[in-house]
Amino acid sequence: MPEHSPTITDAAERPTILLVDDEQDFSRGLSRLIQGYFPHSEVSRAENGRMALAKLQESRPQLMITDLRMPGMNGMQLVAEALKLHSGLSIVVLSGFGTIETAVQALQAGAYDFLTKPVEPEQLFRVIQKGLERARLLEENDRLRQIVIRQGTREELIGSGKEMQRVRKAISAIAQSEYTVLINGESGTGKESAARLIHRSGPRAVKPFITVDCPSIPENLLESELFGYVKGAFTGADRDHKGLFAAADGGTLHLDEIGDISLPIQAKLLRCLQSGEVRPVGANKAIQVDVRVVASTNRDLTAALQEKTFREDLFYRLNVLSLTMPPLRERLEDVPLLAMHLLRCTCRESGEPEKEMTPEVLQWLSHRPWPGNVRELQNVVRRLSVFCSGSCIDMDLVHMVIGEPVTEEDRQTMGNDFPAPLSGVYKDAKAQVIESFTRQYVGNLLRETNGNISEAARISGLSRVALQKILSRLGERASNYR
Numbered sequence: 001m002p003e004h005s006p007t008i009t010d011a012a013e014r015p016t017i018l019l020v021d022d023e024q025d026f027s028r029g030l031s032r033l034i035q036g037y038f039p040h041s042e043v044s045r046a047e048n049g050r051m052a053l054a055k056l057q058e059s060r061p062q063l064m065i066t067d068l069r070m071p072g073m074n075g076m077q078l079v080a081e082a083l084k085l086h087s088g089l090s091i092v093v094l095s096g097f098g099t100i101e102t103a104v105q106a107l108q109a110g111a112y113d114f115l116t117k118p119v120e121p122e123q124l125f126r127v128i129q130k131g132l133e134r135a136r137l138l139e140e141n142d143r144l145r146q147i148v149i150r151q152g153t154r155e156e157l158i159g160s161g162k163e164m165q166r167v168r169k170a171i172s173a174i175a176q177s178e179y180t181v182l183i184n185g186e187s188g189t190g191k192e193s194a195a196r197l198i199h200r201s202g203p204r205a206v207k208p209f210i211t212v213d214c215p216s217i218p219e220n221l222l223e224s225e226l227f228g229y230v231k232g233a234f235t236g237a238d239r240d241h242k243g244l245f246a247a248a249d250g251g252t253l254h255l256d257e258i259g260d261i262s263l264p265i266q267a268k269l270l271r272c273l274q275s276g277e278v279r280p281v282g283a284n285k286a287i288q289v290d291v292r293v294v295a296s297t298n299r300d301l302t303a304a305l306q307e308k309t310f311r312e313d314l315f316y317r318l319n320v321l322s323l324t325m326p327p328l329r330e331r332l333e334d335v336p337l338l339a340m341h342l343l344r345c346t347c348r349e350s351g352e353p354e355k356e357m358t359p360e361v362l363q364w365l366s367h368r369p370w371p372g373n374v375r376e377l378q379n380v381v382r383r384l385s386v387f388c389s390g391s392c393i394d395m396d397l398v399h400m401v402i403g404e405p406v407t408e409e410d411r412q413t414m415g416n417d418f419p420a421p422l423s424g425v426y427k428d429a430k431a432q433v434i435e436s437f438t439r440q441y442v443g444n445l446l447r448e449t450n451g452n453i454s455e456a457a458r459i460s461g462l463s464r465v466a467l468q469k470i471l472s473r474l475g476e477r478a479s480n481y482r
């Protein structure tokens, strides 16, 4: 994948255009015109359908421009035969006055566009430009599909851009060591996936890997969940309980959202990391465990150190090795590959036949800001897949499901960071601006209040219920800000 841009530009560097027309003078003139405007392209010519098919068999042009009325095989038949040979070929049909109806039929048969004779150079160049871009996208699509097929649905960190190469290199090095690791990154960037890959790529791979989502366990239970308890330690403790450290013995314990644990648990965790022992609640002796700890957080722990909500000694204990997962907006070049991978996984999960996405959809996905990172992309792909009754997700479906009529051109002219189109249908553009504002507002509010819903409701003047509703609509979790 190109590293410089999320758009797909590197495939087919010297595109070939095949002109099919029985009028030799016209065809020669057209060829010169095209060659002059697209000096990097290669233009070849065929006098009839049979010759065109022979050329298609020996080379793979990106674009074919064909006349409709030709002796022998006509343009319509050629379109059908050519697509059988080369389904990704972009075909433009040339129709004389009075054959527009036939040109429309050719479009229905799979041609990409049509031009009427006499050909207007400006229009010709525009159509060729679009056709070549489409061919590039299709070729890129094909290349990505091959990668995804080779990859299978193995749980993997997908991405071949510079950032993911850095992450993968770091993971291979980290996996071979025994030190504790601290993984930083926004929610949904793949911190848990990275922790899993560290485990799987190292000598502990055959032993257990256990993830603990720290904020999801009530504080009063976290200690006994982590370290275990003995029978009679508290009311209801009617037998010994091993705890997650002991369960992960020999393997890896991933402590997710470590920034959210209370100071007393931090102290116990520090003791455990220093001594390699855990003391179950109510036990009078500690037990030795061999566990590698990989912690992760989406919070800025250095700020928590200053606020004294996170212990400095524990921070340095955990942060022997560190890994930062990049937000998706900083590696948009990985989106097409990721989207295809996630779609394949989604279809497998739901037991459906595999589906595809058009190049336009992949490009559209590559220009979104993805505040919820890969998890948000995964949700969008799942939604599109659920509503796709056929085998291909196209832009019509995107507009229907996502309800965002922004075009790729809008995005490109406005830049990737622009929150919403300032053109198009007023109602839709307004809805997008509001959506983008709400996302930013709620994000700031939760950051400011460290994810405290009551406090956030008080500052915003919204009721708790209204705020919760907004959060759930945006797919946000207050716990991600604690």
Ligand SMILES: Nc1ncnc2c1ncn2[C@@H]1O[C@H](COP(=O)(O)OP(=O)(O)OP(=O)(O)O)[C@@H](O)[C@H]1O
Binding pocket: 156, 157, 158, 159, 185, 186, 187, 188, 189, 190, 191, 192, 193, 194, 256, 298, 338, 341, 374, 375, 378, 480
């Ligand atoms: N590079 C990637 N390739 C493929 N799938 C990915 C990648 N990164 C994340 N995912 C998928 O996205 C989802 C979210 O990833 P994960 O749970 O690892 O993120 P996280 O940073 O731990 O999120 P949180 O902070 O909210 O716990 C998972 O389903 C994961 O499989």
